[in-house]
Amino acid sequence: MSDEIIRVEELNKTFTGKSGTIVALDGVNLSIRRGEIFGIIGLSGAGKSTLVRCINFLERPTSGRVLFQGRDLAELKPRELLLARQSMGMIFQGFNLLSQRNALQNICFPMEIAGVPRADAKKRANELLELVGLSDRADAYPSQMSGGQKQRIAIARALSTSPSVLLCDEATSALDPNTTRQILELLKHINKALGITVVMITHEMKVIETICNRVAVIDESHIVEMGEVKDIFIRPQSKIAKQLIFPQGDDAPNISKAGKRSLRLVFDGTSAFEPIISQMTLDCRAAVNILAANTKNVDGKTYGQMVIQLPEDEVSAARIEAYLKDRSIFFKEEVPENAECDTGRYS
């Protein structure tokens, strides 16, 4: 048994319209593992929405295959396809709640479709309201809720039929940074607590950094890069990934002065950098030069990366490396441009 839940093979999707043919996806291959949070990032028009819509066959691929739990969706009978969709929840940028139903009724909706008895559906809906922290808003209509609340209801709704996958198309793009964080935390919690595989579509690197395990970068209908988030974050290969990671335009900090060794530190939001760096200076009795930094602080936590220059003294350098390892700060030895990357070390 493989732990792969979704497999996309040589997927092509073209749209033919009056203005000619648009290639939305071209030769896309993906393998999404059970229980992971898989990110798909790309700029507007890259084909992200088309890709998720192909994953649950809302859009029929022009060619290629989509396998869900080992079954080729194209071979399913219409009825079976509807059932397969019930095991893939989906949430959207615009929430897409039924405007004429209140929160509880919205959550009951997929269960009505699936033919769950009314009383059971209501019971489950109430449990889900609790899970998303909105038990007190059961009677509220979408027009009476904030964006964050609406997305929570949409998440509860998507989970109501106990899907094994949750597809999220720009689920946080309409929310402010604070609400985004809360929704991401909720998704992470759901992923952990219920073991649901999450597929996150986004154009924001921050979303990927915060919760994804692996990521695929999509640009102009192609997957240009795919791998562990940390790896891509540390050394983006494609132009588009670099652009997404450093939207201000400054390139990845990659200054490496001849002679001295430098390390690239990655802050993934689990710690704040200031106390780490100052404590490091104290503990290791060595000063480091910060050569370049591209970090963001959100709620006292640091996201981003930084290149520090190690002291020439090897003992101090080793101490610093040990310290970073101890603090679970991910780092990688910086190599001069064009040289091959050495193996990253995970602490």
Added chain:
Amino acid sequence: MLNAILVGILETVYMTVVSTIFAYVIGLPLGVILYVTDKGGTHPILWLNRVIGFIVNFLRSVPFIILLVWVMPITRAIVGTTIGSTAVIVPLVIAAAPFIARMVESSLKEVDLGIIEAAQSMGASSFQLIYKVLIPEAKPSLLVGSAIAITTILGYSALAGTVGGGGLGALAYNYGYIRRDEDVLLVTVILLVIVVQIFQEVGMLIAKKADKRVK
């Protein structure tokens, strides 16, 4: 006289309400079919869409007074006579159903496509999509449409009075036009306005009450 007016009101309300109900029985499904079979619809069947679209447009472009005379054979076949309130219901339904079909179609088009996509992503069947998503979501707009439909049908019903239909239209025609009784004419006009207003206001109120989008 008072009795004639009272009967006139009752006949008008009877013709209007019964015609509206039958017109919806035909127009609502037609409107749904027009919506789902359209190009961007959930079940595009273009030829069917074109055929129904053509019939609807054709019937809508025939002036009601001509339709009234034209469908008399059908009326006679169904009701057995072409005179009286019940007989008028047939042309009223034939005239109103296409109009209602178009109004229903346009109400359904107002439904957010994202909501439809969401329902599809949950594995809703085409049928579930119609009766659990499209119609409930379009309900406020459909109710506004029905208020418009009912007052339009009432207007048509008054016209039918001139060719042997009953109701306030017949009253106004027979007393006001044939006998030149200006008072009766005035009274029927006022009564028609009141009935239209009542239908309109009550319809709008129900539509507003039903809409959960406003707080």
